[in-house]
Amino acid sequence: MATADLPTIEVSDLRRVYFDKKILGRGRETVALDGISFAVARGSVFGLLGPNGAGKTTTVRILTTLLTPTSGQARVLGLDVAQQARAIRPRIAFIFGGDRGLYGRLTGKENLRYFAALHQLNPREAKRRAELLLEQVGLDGRGDTLVEQYSRGMKQRLHLARGLLIDPDVLFLDEPTIGLDPVGARDLRRLVPDLAAQGKTVLLTTHYMFEADAICDRLAIINKGRLIAEGTPAEIKGSFGAGSVLDVVLRQPASELVAALEKIPGTEYVDVSAEGPYPKLTILAADAKLIQAQVESLVGTANLERISLREPTLEEAYLKLVR
Amino acid sequence: MANLAAQVYLSYKALFFWLNWPGVLGNIVARPMLNVAMFSLVGRFAGHPDAAQRYVLGMALYSIAEIVTGGVIQTFSRERASGTLPLLYCSPASRWWSYAARAGMHYPNGLIAFTLSVAFGAIFLGFDYSRTNWPLLIIAVLAVTLSSTGYALLIGDIALLYRNWTAIYSLSGSALLLLTGVLIPLSALPPPLQAVAQILPLTHGLEAFRAAFAGGDLAAVTDALAWELILAITYGLIGFASYRWIEETARRTGMIEAGI
Amino acid sequence: MATSMPPPPRAFHLASLAPNHTPPLLGLLYTIFGGYQQSAAEGARVRNLRWLQRLPMAVVWGWFAVHADPAVATYLTIGAFFAVVWFEAVFVMGFSLTDEAWQGMIDVEITSPSGLMAVLFGKGLATAADAARTGLMSAAIVAVMSGLAISIPQPLTFVASLLVALIALIATSFVFAPLIVVVGGAAGFYNAIRPFGIVFGGFLFPISRLPDALQPISWFVPAAWSMNAMILTIQDGPLPDILLRWAAALALSVVYLCLAWWCFRIVERRVLVTGSSLTS
Numbered sequence: 001m002a003t004a005d006l007p008t009i010e011v012s013d014l015r016r017v018y019f020d021k022k023i024l025g026r027g028r029e030t031v032a033l034d035g036i037s038f039a040v041a042r043g044s045v046f047g048l049l050g051p052n053g054a055g056k057t058t059t060v061r062i063l064t065t066l067l068t069p070t071s072g073q074a075r076v077l078g079l080d081v082a083q084q085a086r087a088i089r090p091r092i093a094f095i096f097g098g099d100r101g102l103y104g105r106l107t108g109k110e111n112l113r114y115f116a117a118l119h120q121l122n123p124r125e126a127k128r129r130a131e132l133l134l135e136q137v138g139l140d141g142r143g144d145t146l147v148e149q150y151s152r153g154m155k156q157r158l159h160l161a162r163g164l165l166i167d168p169d170v171l172f173l174d175e176p177t178i179g180l181d182p183v184g185a186r187d188l189r190r191l192v193p194d195l196a197a198q199g200k201t202v203l204l205t206t207h208y209m210f211e212a213d214a215i216c217d218r219l220a221i222i223n224k225g226r227l228i229a230e231g232t233p234a235e236i237k238g239s240f241g242a243g244s245v246l247d248v249v250l251r252q253p254a255s256e257l258v259a260a261l262e263k264i265p266g267t268e269y270v271d272v273s274a275e276g277p278y279p280k281l282t283i284l285a286a287d288a289k290l291i292q293a294q295v296e297s298l299v300g301t302a303n304l305e306r307i308s309l310r311e312p313t314l315e316e317a318y319l320k321l322v323r
Numbered sequence: 324m325a326n327l328a329a330q331v332y333l334s335y336k337a338l339f340f341w342l343n344w345p346g347v348l349g350n351i352v353a354r355p356m357l358n359v360a361m362f363s364l365v366g367r368f369a370g371h372p373d374a375a376q377r378y379v380l381g382m383a384l385y386s387i388a389e390i391v392t393g394g395v396i397q398t399f400s401r402e403r404a405s406g407t408l409p410l411l412y413c414s415p416a417s418r419w420w421s422y423a424a425r426a427g428m429h430y431p432n433g434l435i436a437f438t439l440s441v442a443f444g445a446i447f448l449g450f451d452y453s454r455t456n457w458p459l460l461i462i463a464v465l466a467v468t469l470s471s472t473g474y475a476l477l478i479g480d481i482a483l484l485y486r487n488w489t490a491i492y493s494l495s496g497s498a499l500l501l502l503t504g505v506l507i508p509l510s511a512l513p514p515p516l517q518a519v520a521q522i523l524p525l526t527h528g529l530e531a532f533r534a535a536f537a538g539g540d541l542a543a544v545t546d547a548l549a550w551e552l553i554l555a556i557t558y559g560l561i562g563f564a565s566y567r568w569i570e571e572t573a574r575r576t577g578m579i580e581a582g583i
Numbered sequence: 584m585a586t587s588m589p590p591p592p593r594a595f596h597l598a599s600l601a602p603n604h605t606p607p608l609l610g611l612l613y614t615i616f617g618g619y620q621q622s623a624a625e626g627a628r629v630r631n632l633r634w635l636q637r638l639p640m641a642v643v644w645g646w647f648a649v650h651a652d653p654a655v656a657t658y659l660t661i662g663a664f665f666a667v668v669w670f671e672a673v674f675v676m677g678f679s680l681t682d683e684a685w686q687g688m689i690d691v692e693i694t695s696p697s698g699l700m701a702v703l704f705g706k707g708l709a710t711a712a713d714a715a716r717t718g719l720m721s722a723a724i725v726a727v728m729s730g731l732a733i734s735i736p737q738p739l740t741f742v743a744s745l746l747v748a749l750i751a752l753i754a755t756s757f758v759f760a761p762l763i764v765v766v767g768g769a770a771g772f773y774n775a776i777r778p779f780g781i782v783f784g785g786f787l788f789p790i791s792r793l794p795d796a797l798q799p800i801s802w803f804v805p806a807a808w809s810m811n812a813m814i815l816t817i818q819d820g821p822l823p824d825i826l827l828r829w830a831a832a833l834a835l836s837v838v839y840l841c842l843a844w845w846c847f848r849i850v851e852r853r854v855l856v857t858g859s860s861l862t863s
Contacts, residue, residue: 018858066690068856089694100687105628117617118695120610121603349772357778368788369647369655447794497639507646
């Protein structure tokens with residue numbers, strides 16, 4: 001049993017290798033996790049970030065007892081995920097989200113009652129909880145509608161209600177806002193800190209840096225199966241020293257500029273995007289203020305719409321770390 | 324010709340992908356033989372004196388129609404389900420070949436199923452082929468293969484319109500099983516159904532097939548074989564006209580993904 | 584068509600969710616019942632006309648029964664029911680696990696304290712109940728075509744034989760839910776399994792009618808023993824002989840359920856250890 005001062009989730013040197021079996025010849029090995037370690041405190045929101053294929057979902061699947069680790073150890077609520085899976089399962093919930101994982105031909109209520117039955121709740125209690133949770137996730141009045149008629153956002157709320165049916169101590173959310181419209185995503189982001197405030201521990205994976213920045217107490221960035229940074233969002237942002245950013249908005253496209261700017265000493269990288277009709281360069285440097293004059297000179301006054309100096313965002317920190 | 328060969332192979336490979344080796348053994352080898360066994364043994368148990376002759380012959384020939392019809396209908400259904408229909412409609416490919424090529428790879432499967440069914444009857448059910456006119460039997464088999472193809476191509480068009488292909492397959496197959504004399508003699512059917520039987524594939528081919536088994540000669544069944552071939556051409560052409568109509572209607576109504 | 588957006592969610596108040604203290608055995612029954620309800624509700628909303636697809640076959644069996652003597656007609660009428668239940672149950676149950684995987688349900692179901700097998704068993708019962716309705720329609724067709732020439736000398740023994748046969752049939756068809764995943768090849772062999780069951784399960788003719796070389800296969804099919812008991816019941820046979828066949832059918836059913844359990848263990852291991860999604 002976890003005590004208040006022990007982490008709710010502890011991952012230690014966790015490794016997972018997938019074997020692609022072949023009938024003839026040697027199969028292929030894919031290292032999904034290569035010895036990661038981190039810990040998540042009770043009642044906190046912990047974010048796992050990383051590019052596609054980094055190992056985020058594998059980590060979540062191991063922690064939710066859906067996959068056994070190849071080596072290393074993972075404990076949830078003080079229990080070993082490989083040896084004590086049956087004891088962990090009634091106390092955790094996971095939401096993988098998306099259109100799958102719900103029966104489209106059943107109503108929202110029927111779906112919840114089915115999932116309650118999987119967790120051995122008696123039918124009367126299942127009905128009561130289904131109605132209560134539908135109301136709490138804002139689906140009251142929609143419980144008798146077939147799920148195939150739900151929008152993506154409504155399905156995601158139903159996933160959340162499903163996860164909360166057993167009042168879990170730990171909640172795992174795998175990319176919970178992916179594919180949601182901005183309103184649905186914002187609503188869901190509001191709910192996560194609310195759950196943590198009630199003592200739930202939340203581990204979520206996401207691709208959205210602003211989301212992680214806004215709702216996570218701590219973050220870990222995984223790349224190619226390895227943990228490359230861990231800390232609070234502020235610590236991660238500060239993890240690449242006294243870096244700063246120049247945003248340069250141009251009047252004319254100038255693709256040849258990128259190579260020249262990258263050669264300026266102290267420049268980390270140059271990213272090209274757009275701001276309205278204008279091309280925009282984002283230049284990350286150890287100290288962007290020092291190179292501002294050189295940048296203005298290379299761009300030329302005639303081509304310069306606007307230039308501004310600012311602190312890096314979490315996304316820029318992330319991009320630097322995973323590149 | 325190379326284009327046709329490619330379409331025959333690719334339509335089979337792409338749209339009939341589930342038929343792996345367990346599938347071949349189950350569907351092409353075991354199922355036809357088990358069907359022959361099932362109906363022959365039930366017939367004998369029920370006291371039908373001609374059970375072996377009627378049901379072994381009927382089910383052996385029916386196995387060709389069953390495999391060709393099932394295979395072709397699935398190529399249409401999966402074309403729709405896999406979302407490749409708009410690509411076909413946008414391509415300059417010959418519509419006739421894209422339509423007709425769907426049946427190509429199912430002929431060998433049908434013929435293997437037929438051969439095994441016939442062999443099973445001889446080995447396990449004591450069926451005697453000593454009087455059989457083999458050249459005539461082969462002509463009857465080929466005629467039924469062609470008429471089944473025409474029928475399958477026409478029914479396959481329906482699978483472009485209606486999502487549940489198993490119901491289409493099952494009901495179109497049941498019509499052949501019940502109404503063409505495979506199991507129930509035509510004389511036992513009510514007169515309106517006897518009339519329907521005349522325009523279904525298999526009915527006339529089966530007549531020629533049974534005659535070949537009894538040692539009859541070609542002259543006695545020329546009309547039956549001619550009818551079977553006329554039906555093959557008629558079904559094929561009506562099916563092709565429907566195929567084009569579906570394409571045109573899909574363009575007009577903007578429902579390309581769903582057929583019409 | 585998606586409905587309009589609902590109002591934003593409220594702040595959570597989960598305190599009213601009391602801890603769940605259901606005893607394990609009762610919890611297992613809740614899970615089985617939940618699986619049954621889910622499958623029955625979903626099945627009722629699918630309009631795939633499956634019942635209509637089975638009726639032409641019943642007409643064929645009815646044709647066989649037209650001139651048969653009463654004992655044979657009775658056997659064919661009962662056999663039509665079981666043959667249809669088998670046709671439906673083995674097909675739907677066979678694909679049930681892969682269907683769950685395609686719908687993304689396996690992850691949730693595998694973590695049920697009752698186990699994946701209990702969940703699928705509940706769904707299998709719903710399949711059997713649905714198939715039984717179509718089976719009754721088929722039996723009615725055969726009975727009417729045979730001129731209702733049905734004779735049942737031992738009604739109580741007959742009902743018990745029916746139950747044993749139904750248990751045998753469900754146990755056998757249930758094995759195919761995990762087996763299709765374990766052996767791979769998906770739909771491959773399924774179309775052969777259905778007539779195989781009819782031929783070797785003795786649904787429509789006694790297995791003694793099989794060629795000698797093929798008869799031993801049917802000894803391993805629980806339904807064959809239960810249908811054999813059915814023949815004895817119809818023929819007013821001695822009770823000890825009937826009891827012996829019931830015992831054989833039930834013992835084999837237990838073996839098949841153990842086989843199903845073992846296959847489910849393999850499936851669970853495949854998901855948890857290899858990370859398979861079960862969809863390929």
